[in-house]
Amino acid sequence: MAEMTVIEAVRSALHEEMERDERVFVMGEDVGQRGGVFLATQGFIEDFGPQRVMDTPLAEASIMGIALGAAFRGMRPIPEVQFSDFVWPSVNQLIGEAARSHYGTNGALKVPMTVRIPYGGGIRGGLFHSQNVEALFFHTPGLLVVTPSTPYEAKGLLKSAIRDDNPVIFLEHKKTYRLVRGEVPDEEYTLPIGPADVKRAGSDVTVVSYGLSMHYCLAAAATVADDGISAEVVDLRTLKPLDSETILESVQKTGKLLIVHEDNISGGIGAEVAALAADEAFEYLDAPIARLCGPDVPTMPFAQSLEDAYMPSPESIAAEIRRLAAY
Amino acid sequence: MTQAPSSLPTETDAEPSIATVGDKAGPALPAGLTADDLVEVCRQMILVRAMDERIWMMNRQGKVPIAASCQGHEAAQLGSLLAAQKDGDCFLFPYYRDLALKMAVGLTPRQVMLSFMGKDGEPYSGARQFPLQGADLPRNIIQISNVVAAGLTQSVGYALGCKMLGDDTVTLCYFGDGATSQGETHEAMNFAAIHKLPVVFVCENNKFAISTPQESQMVVSDVAARAEGYGFPGFVIDGLDVIACYEATRQAIEHARNVGPALIEMKVERFMPHTTDDDDRRYRDRDALDEARQYDPVTLFPAQMVDQGIATPAQIDEFRTDAQSQVNDATDFADAAQPPDASTIYDHLYV
Numbered sequence: 284m285a286e287m288t289v290i291e292a293v294r295s296a297l298h299e300e301m302e303r304d305e306r307v308f309v310m311g312e313d314v315g316q317r318g319g320v321f322l323a324t325q326g327f328i329e330d331f332g333p334q335r336v337m338d339t340p341l342a343e344a345s346i347m348g349i350a351l352g353a354a355f356r357g358m359r360p361i362p363e364v365q366f367s368d369f370v371w372p373s374v375n376q377l378i379g380e381a382a383r384s385h386y387g388t389n390g391a392l393k394v395p396m397t398v399r400i401p402y403g404g405g406i407r408g409g410l411f412h413s414q415n416v417e418a419l420f421f422h423t424p425g426l427l428v429v430t431p432s433t434p435y436e437a438k439g440l441l442k443s444a445i446r447d448d449n450p451v452i453f454l455e456h457k458k459t460y461r462l463v464r465g466e467v468p469d470e471e472y473t474l475p476i477g478p479a480d481v482k483r484a485g486s487d488v489t490v491v492s493y494g495l496s497m498h499y500c501l502a503a504a505a506t507v508a509d510d511g512i513s514a515e516v517v518d519l520r521t522l523k524p525l526d527s528e529t530i531l532e533s534v535q536k537t538g539k540l541l542i543v544h545e546d547n548i549s550g551g552i553g554a555e556v557a558a559l560a561a562d563e564a565f566e567y568l569d570a571p572i573a574r575l576c577g578p579d580v581p582t583m584p585f586a587q588s589l590e591d592a593y594m595p596s597p598e599s600i601a602a603e604i605r606r607l608a609a610y
Numbered sequence: 611m612t613q614a615p616s617s618l619p620t621e622t623d624a625e626p627s628i629a630t631v632g633d634k635a636g637p638a639l640p641a642g643l644t645a646d647d648l649v650e651v652c653r654q655m656i657l658v659r660a661m662d663e664r665i666w667m668m669n670r671q672g673k674v675p676i677a678a679s680c681q682g683h684e685a686a687q688l689g690s691l692l693a694a695q696k697d698g699d700c701f702l703f704p705y706y707r708d709l710a711l712k713m714a715v716g717l718t719p720r721q722v723m724l725s726f727m728g729k730d731g732e733p734y735s736g737a738r739q740f741p742l743q744g745a746d747l748p749r750n751i752i753q754i755s756n757v758v759a760a761g762l763t764q765s766v767g768y769a770l771g772c773k774m775l776g777d778d779t780v781t782l783c784y785f786g787d788g789a790t791s792q793g794e795t796h797e798a799m800n801f802a803a804i805h806k807l808p809v810v811f812v813c814e815n816n817k818f819a820i821s822t823p824q825e826s827q828m829v830v831s832d833v834a835a836r837a838e839g840y841g842f843p844g845f846v847i848d849g850l851d852v853i854a855c856y857e858a859t860r861q862a863i864e865h866a867r868n869v870g871p872a873l874i875e876m877k878v879e880r881f882m883p884h885t886t887d888d889d890d891r892r893y894r895d896r897d898a899l900d901e902a903r904q905y906d907p908v909t910l911f912p913a914q915m916v917d918q919g920i921a922t923p924a925q926i927d928e929f930r931t932d933a934q935s936q937v938n939d940a941t942d943f944a945d946a947a948q949p950p951d952a953s954t955i956y957d958h959l960y961v
Contacts, residue, residue, distance in 0.1 A: 326918020345797030389736035390958035
């Protein structure tokens with residue numbers, strides 16, 4: 284086992300998959316000589332050459348359209364969106380095209396494309412380098428949406444995404460890139476897209492989260508344990524498909540549900556998880572379903588005070604767990 | 611700027627990267643074509659027109675929800691397709707006004723009518739998309755988006771994939787004049803030029819984006835003029851002339867395979883409203899339309915072939931009779947077909 288950061292795990296997965304299958308290639312803004320702005324592809328151009336580590340023009344719509352066309356031909360492209368906030372010019376190619384190509388050709392076309400998107404805030408990124416973009420893709424049938432939180436999951440899930448014949452939106456929380464470290468097996472492994480993971484077992488309150496905020500939930504769970512509250516933390520890992528079985532199993536055990544995410548509260552993943560619990564586990568609930576999420580402003584502002592006001596924190600999550608536990 | 615090979619059409623003095631190929635009289639037998647090929651084009655265009663007219667009629671009877679007519683585009687599509695077929699190693703990204711192209715690659719009248727009526731057995735998308743808009747991969751034809759120009763970047767990606775895999779395929783990407791206003795058209799052409807990709811951009815310019823005329827979409831008179839800005843050649847072609855479209859496409863394919871992208875702009879006419887839901891009397895000058903119809907390729911090309919002794923009047927008559935009987939058969943067949951089973955709605959959402 285080696286200890287890695289999330290970005291090192293991402294880099295390791297990409298490198299292994301490019302070695303394994305020559306149809307796999309990365310493309311995007313500054314991914315070649317520069318190695319990507321987060322260095323996900325550092326050194327790749329020496330190993331794989333400029334065609335498979337392709338610096339593209341600064342034009343996101345065509346990055347996605349070209350990747351999609353290459354996927355139609357049987358390549359396995361990995362377009363990188365430099366920051367999630369820059370995905371919007373390419374959204375037609377993802378939602379309007381990639382998501383419905385298999386369906387709209389009655390199964391004839393496949394889209395083996397993995398779109399890597401560094402997302403999320405807490406890094407003083409302001410309105411154009413902090414955004415959470417998952418809700419839109421979560422809402423889109425035909426896409427898979429993956430949100431790893433640890434190096435182990437980032438590597439195992441990214442390898443599965445690259446081998447999948449469906450279009451995968453692979454969301455890497457950029458604050459976890461160097462903040463989160465963890466053990467990663469030396470040997471080859473993959474993790475299946477779909478299953479959630481119970482990161483901390485508990486009996487009093489279920490806390491569902493993903494990405495960076497999942498780590499804040501773990502910190503909060505440790506804090507409230509000192510008060511005798513046993514919180515169970517479910518890391519979704521994959522948003523689409525949603526692992527409803529794991530969520531419901533936990534809620535049936537604890538009777539209380541808190542969903543935490545950084546994305547805006549309205550129409551977010553939390554709303555769907557809450558609806559799931561209300562539909563399928565109503566008779567088990569002992570408290571109102573609670574959501575602790577980003578407020579409904581475009582995304583987190585630049586000033587530290589405003590960014591802090593936006594982000595869920597271990598403290599605010601702990602307070603919410605205590606509130607639910609008191610029911 | 612990429613130097614055009616000597617085999618490309620002669621360039622005019624005014625615009626170095628633009629040439630005009632062909633005139634309505636047309637040469638006799640151009641390179642690579644036989645008399646039988648030209649007779650077959652006569653048969654195809656007569657059948658396509660009969661089909662197109664019947665589809666419109668079935669819309670008025672409430673049995674075809676929506677149709678975009680191909681009338682006026684037949685010569686452009688059949689001429690360019692003939693070049694692709696003779697080449698034998700082309701992959702096509704069509705656009706939505708492409709009945710002639712789809713039928714000429716082998717789609718039967720029955721399949722066409724199933725598609726327009728949205729019935730079970732529809733060959734492109736299982737009747738999930740608008741008529742003919744899914745993929746026909748065995749015939750090297752891919753799906754169409756109704757988000758105009760979305761296919762341009764995809765076609766460039768397809769050509770990139772072909773190049774990376776080391777095959778010899780040339781990708782032909784068809785689009786209308788309206789699509790040239792989209793940003794992705796610029797992005798696609800720019801990227802294709804940077805990587806010298808084997809792609810031919812084929813603009814079927816009918817001068818209208820639904821109701822918006824060309825002069826409200828661009829100030830240049832020729833879309834092909836833009837090619838120079840990307841560093842590859844662009845050509846203006848009489849899109850009502852089958853042979854000119856064949857010849858230009860043939861040379862553009864050769865250029866794409868050996869040098870890099872090319873843009874050919876086929877000036878066509880749209881004889882019908884945008885779709886069955888459109889009323890072009892709101893925006894289209896009737897006299898100009900009547901004048902345009904004087905150059906209908908489905909009338910002129912067979913007559914020209916008869917004049918040149920390539921086809922006989924009896925052959926043309928037989929094509930017309932045969933077309934009507936095929937169209938009747940297709941209509942009855944599709945009318946009697948069942949709609950797709952509702953239980954298939956979730957099929958093929960994921961691989």
